[in-house]
Amino acid sequence: MIEPRPQLGSPKMGQLLSPREAMLRALVIARKGAGFVSPNPMVGCVIVDREHRFLVEGWHTKVGSNHAEIEALERLMALKGSREALEGCHVYVTLEPCAHEGRTPSCAKTLAPLQPASVTFPFHDPNPLVAGKGAEILRTAGIRAVPLTDAHVWPALPHESIDPLVKQELIDWAEDVAEIFLWNARQRELPFVTVKVASTLDGKVALRSGESQWITGDLAREKGHRLRLEHDAILVGRRTVETDNPSLNVRLKNITGVENSVVIIDPRAKLLPTLKDRRLSQVRPTTKVFVCVQSGCFDVDVVSRAHDEGFQVFDVGGSEPGIIDLREALIKIRTLGLMGLYVEGGAGTVGPFLDGELAQRLHVFMSTGVLGGREATGWSDLCGVGTLAQMWKLKRQHVNVLDGDIHITGRLQV
Numbered sequence: 001m002i003e004p005r006p007q008l009g010s011p012k013m014g015q016l017l018s019p020r021e022a023m024l025r026a027l028v029i030a031r032k033g034a035g036f037v038s039p040n041p042m043v044g045c046v047i048v049d050r051e052h053r054f055l056v057e058g059w060h061t062k063v064g065s066n067h068a069e070i071e072a073l074e075r076l077m078a079l080k081g082s083r084e085a086l087e088g089c090h091v092y093v094t095l096e097p098c099a100h101e102g103r104t105p106s107c108a109k110t111l112a113p114l115q116p117a118s119v120t121f122p123f124h125d126p127n128p129l130v131a132g133k134g135a136e137i138l139r140t141a142g143i144r145a146v147p148l149t150d151a152h153v154w155p156a157l158p159h160e161s162i163d164p165l166v167k168q169e170l171i172d173w174a175e176d177v178a179e180i181f182l183w184n185a186r187q188r189e190l191p192f193v194t195v196k197v198a199s200t201l202d203g204k205v206a207l208r209s210g211e212s213q214w215i216t217g218d219l220a221r222e223k224g225h226r227l228r229l230e231h232d233a234i235l236v237g238r239r240t241v242e243t244d245n246p247s248l249n250v251r252l253k254n255i256t257g258v259e260n261s262v263v264i265i266d267p268r269a270k271l272l273p274t275l276k277d278r279r280l281s282q283v284r285p286t287t288k289v290f291v292c293v294q295s296g297c298f299d300v301d302v303v304s305r306a307h308d309e310g311f312q313v314f315d316v317g318g319s320e321p322g323i324i325d326l327r328e329a330l331i332k333i334r335t336l337g338l339m340g341l342y343v344e345g346g347a348g349t350v351g352p353f354l355d356g357e358l359a360q361r362l363h364v365f366m367s368t369g370v371l372g373g374r375e376a377t378g379w380s381d382l383c384g385v386g387t388l389a390q391m392w393k394l395k396r397q398h399v400n401v402l403d404g405d406i407h408i409t410g411r412l413q414v
């Protein structure tokens, strides 16, 4: 798999970029919108000149503000003094340019009269308002608007080797970058669920005492915070809040102003009476804290007080007391406008997501330390399969080394 090449830093003005490098750069910068663009996708755009030399780049920075193509176009205007400088250039964008007017004007209609030579994107936007229509607007204006899924040739440089595997890797990576958006555009019932665990080499996430901080190093934890940013809410089980008293916020250099939501599974409302004193309630408005309880299993006065304190408590059914219907919980979470859910444990919470096949992506951050023993908790202790043939296997996986920790991620479902 193509790794997210951090070494592909901002290209210098005039630097020759192959089409592959231009698309890779667009994919790298797309992620800069994390935390600010939901429910829109993270999108990046790179513009190169007729000879494929780098001119400008842009990304979708905030919901309601410029799309990536327009952001790049404005930078081109600032550089060259006019939008007309786009004529004959090549545009690389990580999603089909939009056809419709929403909070912002149509990107396809803005680009069409400016006559770039080509607009390359990985695949059509599944949104029915756009699907194929953005490309059609551009083609009608005589522009080569080529999704990588269809293209048999790269639109420009003859010396670029045409390797279908490279194209497929770019398509896969673009799907990963936009996965929460794509999932929600294709089905409207359940949010996209990512499960993340930080474990030792032998798969342990906590000692018997509950001690678990910290298993991995700074770089792995920083990556974990970046992933928090890409999701609308973090979900944890009651015991993680009781044991760790976490803030569950985004703590990254140069990123401020993100107030992510938290969902806690607390079937019998045991945590609820003290929730306002926990760190996670102190670092965000209580209206951003959602608590899932089980119908018939909680004290109504406790829930009513929590509502008064601003917490958003919702109840779901379950097969027996203490076993909630997780699918029903996810349906409610989706209706609350939370489209991407980042499940951070512990094992009692992760297990039902895996057993219920309700998670789409898994991230494991694994240190090279070993805790051993039967009593330390393993992240998959409370879930599992019956036969080897049923083994859960990651698809489209990436493996990275982060300062001595190993980061493995992939899709549980594609």
Ligand SMILES: NC(=O)c1ccc[n+]([C@@H]2O[C@H](COP(=O)([O-])OP(=O)(O)OC[C@H]3O[C@@H](n4cnc5c(N)ncnc54)[C@H](OP(=O)(O)O)[C@@H]3O)[C@@H](O)[C@H]2O)c1
Residues within 6 Å of the ligand: 196, 197, 198, 199, 204, 205, 206, 207, 209, 210, 211, 212, 213, 215, 236, 237, 238, 239, 240, 241, 243, 244, 265, 266, 267, 268, 270, 322, 323, 324, 326, 344, 345, 346, 347, 348, 349, 350, 352
């Ligand atoms: N290394 C890591 O990545 C990591 C991450 C998070 C936590 N941890 C550690 O893990 C430990 C806590 O994990 P844990 O497994 O004991 O607890 P947990 O998963 O945090 O919480 C489990 C509790 O949450 C409720 N719950 C969660 N999912 C449920 C479901 N589908 N149906 C019904 N109830 C559900 C239940 O509450 P009731 O008991 O009220 O029924 C359950 O007992 C701590 O030591 C923490 O430090 C490690």
